Amino acid sequence: MKVVVVGGGISGLTAAFSLLKADPDADVTILESTGRIGGVISTLFDEDCVIEEGPDSFLTSKPWAVSLCEELGLLDQLIATNDANRRAFIATDGRLQPLxxxxxxxxxxxxxxxxxxxxxxxxxxxxxxxxxxxxxxxxxxxxxxxxxxxxxxxxxxxxxxxxxxxxxxxxxxxxxxxxxxxxxxxxxxxxxxxxxxxxxxxxxxxxxxxxGARYSAFASMNLGLQALVENLGDKIGRDKIQLNSGLRTISTSAERWKLVTCSGQSQEADVVVLAAPAQSVSGIISSLDSSLSANLASIEHASSAILNLLFDKNDITHPLDGFGFVVPERERKSIIACSFSSTKFKGRAPANKVLMRVFLGGALHPDVFALSDGHLIKVALEDLRTYLGITSYPLKIWLKRWPNAMPQYHLGHLELVRQIKQRFLNHRGLIWAGSALTGVGIPDCVRAGFEAAQLVRVYQRESVTD
Ligand SMILES: Cc1cc2nc3c(=O)[nH]c(=O)nc-3n(C[C@H](O)[C@H](O)[C@H](O)COP(=O)(O)OP(=O)(O)OC[C@H]3O[C@@H](n4cnc5c(N)ncnc54)[C@H](O)[C@@H]3O)c2cc1C
Missing domain, CATH: 1.10.3110.10 (protoporphyrinogen ix oxidase, domain 3)
Structure with missing residues (x-):
């Protein structure tokens, strides 16, 4: 039975890994539209720093990501947040106050x-x-x-x-x-x-x-979260991952799924796990099921930008004795939040330097996300000067934009999810896994991947008994 997983982010990789772990001979292929795996998980190494361009950590109280690390034999690479300074600040009237x-x-x-x-x-x-x-x-x-x-x-x-x-x-x-x-x-x-x-x-x-929300019970990997997805890629087998192979359409033919990629190549599958973002899946299935497609398309997504900034320690007046701060709307600033990466996790930057991550955009600031790169950096630095007393320009800046990457669970979302799940029941062998329905955090996506693999196994068993 051939299984195709669409999307090589953490959800799709987990689904494929889980299937292959249960049956190393399983016929599993991942189709990934870009030239790399990981989706929004992306780590850079530069200036002796570990730079997270997307997520930087995950909740350990939701057990699935830690379980995945255990299954991968990666527990020794997990790092906890620094015990000292485990607190967050709130921007209040132009100053940072500890939560x-x-x-x-x-x-x-x-x-x-x-x-x-x-x-x-x-x-x-x-x-x-x-x-x-x-x-x-x-x-x-x-x-x-x-x-x-x-x-x-x-x-x-x-x-x-x-x-x-x-x-x-x-x-x-x-x-x-x-x-x-x-x-x-x-x-x-x-x-x-x-x-x-x-x-x-x-x-x-x-x-x-x-x-604090972001700052307690969170873990990361000593070489950044990309290490998690690369390890998944290795365990799955690189030959099973087709990069630059975005799925364009899906249809049924003689009780199998017929998949056509953006480059026009086609292949067949018995089971398809959809682990791409909702808008993408909406396009893929539009001619198969227009209602399901419309339901998925109705889930709004917010765009955000992450700025990683490296400073000389002496150029910052604030002691950075916490994991970061969030900025209420009433402060009328451009930035949403800032993490002090090198305080939060050991080994993120050289001893005499400070690495921080600034979040901009989101559902409340699409205008800020739309700014040019130069302008975005300018407004972020202005805000940092207000709260942190920064006295010089950063030694280096890394800017990453994530357009439409964060699903928004708006009023009525649970009912929408119920309808979408119901609708999927009409398509035997078509299985959802991803962040747009039941949880955006990495642990939730890992759980979605595990559950999708479980559904594939149920489908396989049912097909054998049919
Ligand atoms: C900026 C940002 C910061 C975050 N920070 C955190 C954090 O600190 N902690 C945390 O727990 N969570 C965080 N999250 C949430 C979490 O990282 C994501 O929800 C999760 O990684 C999504 O994984 P995914 O595999 O479902 O989707 P994605 O990572 O989006 O992966 C989907 C993959 O599908 C591919 N694809 C798209 N269309 C197609 C197609 N047609 N055919 C084939 N492939 C396709 C994409 O290229 C992508 O690789 C953050 C999210 C964002 C955007």
């Missing part, structure tokens, strides 16, 4: 650090503290992330903390993002424990010293 200890994305779990923090006014703190006394909502209707946070914690906590924290993860617009699709654990806590704060406390899921 209170014990604050978990939306909610404080420690009273004194929260009371002591200058980020919220007294009124804002009282509104947030009353969350644990508020009755849970009775309706099951989906609501936006903004509505959820404001309803539970008040407008001020939303504006000053939740918006930039969540905005930094999803590069999204909280007035459009679905609370149930983007932060299901918080929505469930309200229902299960009556309040998010009570849920967090009961769960005791926090390491008491951690704070």
């Amino acid at each position: 209170p200890e014990g604050f978990f994305l939306l909610a404080p779990t420690k009273i004194w650090p929260f009371i002591d923090s200058p980020i919220l006014s007294v009124r804002g703190k009282i509104a947030a503290a009353l969350e644990s006394l508020k009755a849970p909502i009775q309706s099951c209707e989906d609501e936006t992330l903004k509505d959820f946070v404001v309803r539970r914690f008040g407008e001020e906590l939303f504006e000053r903390i939740a918006q930039p924290m969540v905005g930094g993860i999803y590069t999204g617009d909280p007035e459009k993002l679905s609370a149930a699709a983007t932060l299901p654990q918080f929505v469930e806590m309200e229902q299960k424990y009556g309040s998010v704060t009570r849920g967090l406390l009961t769960h005791g899921r926090l390491n008491s010293k951690d704070s």
Whole structure:
């Protein structure tokens, strides 16, 4: 039985690896449209630095990426965030303020650090503290992330903390993002424990010293995340990966799938795993199933740019004693967030240098993403000067743009996903894997790859018994 995996990002590579691990003789081919594997995972080595152009780490509390590393024999290459300085800052009125200890994305779990923090006014703190006394909502209707946070914690906590924290993860617009699709654990806590704060406390899921969304319980690889996808490529076998072979269309012919690539080459397959971005898959299947194609096309994607900047340590006034900072919309700046890469992970830059990553664009700043390279760098440096007291131009700059790369789980996303999954059932042997439906983080994509491989095996078994 021939399996073709479309897309050589982490989702597709995981699916192919998992299939071949279960059966090393399986007939598996990956079609990848570009000249490299990894998709948005991309690491550069330059100036003795490890430069992440896309993601730089993954959550370890979602177990699938760590499990994959274990299966690949890569656990010894995993690195944790530095214990010292494990905290994040929030830009507040032109200055960086530490996120209170014990604050978990939306909610404080420690009273004194929260009371002591200058980020919220007294009124804002009282509104947030009353969350644990508020009755849970009775309706099951989906609501936006903004509505959820404001309803539970008040407008001020939303504006000053939740918006930039969540905005930094999803590069999204909280007035459009679905609370149930983007932060299901918080929505469930309200229902299960009556309040998010009570849920967090009961769960005791926090390491008491951690704070921040991006910065706790994250891991990376000592040589960057590209090492993970290259290792997958080696284990799968490079002969099974066809680079520069974007799939253009798919149709059925005599109960097999007929695939035609952009260069006009065709091949047949019994099972096709679609692990390319939703817009791309929408185009591939447009003549096969126009409704499914339209459903996939309706998932909006945000564009973002990542600037990696190398500085001399002496040229930065701020001690960089944290993993980075996020910038609320109310600050009216161009940058969304900044990670202090060389503080966050050991070995990212030489000892006397500082490497940082700045995020721009996203759903709230398409105008910034549209700026020319020179202009983009100029506005980013202006903002960094405000918050970090940078006194000179960077020693080196690496700019990477990711157009339409981040799926946005907008209001109604869960219902859309239900419809899409239902629709896929009409196409036996056509299997979805990717970030646009059930999780954008690397662990979620790995899980999607594992699940797709499992569905292929089920399909194979059913075909044998048929
Ligand atoms: C800028 C950025 C930063 C991020 N940071 C983090 C982070 O720090 N931690 C984290 O956990 N997650 C992060 N994410 C999310 C996570 O990295 C991605 O969701 C995940 O890597 C997506 O993997 P994927 O394989 O599903 O898709 P992709 O990486 O997009 O791979 C899809 C592949 O399909 C190929 N393709 C497209 N069309 C076709 C076609 N027609 N035929 C064949 N191939 C095709 C593409 O070339 C690509 O290689 C980030 C995302 C972005 C964009």
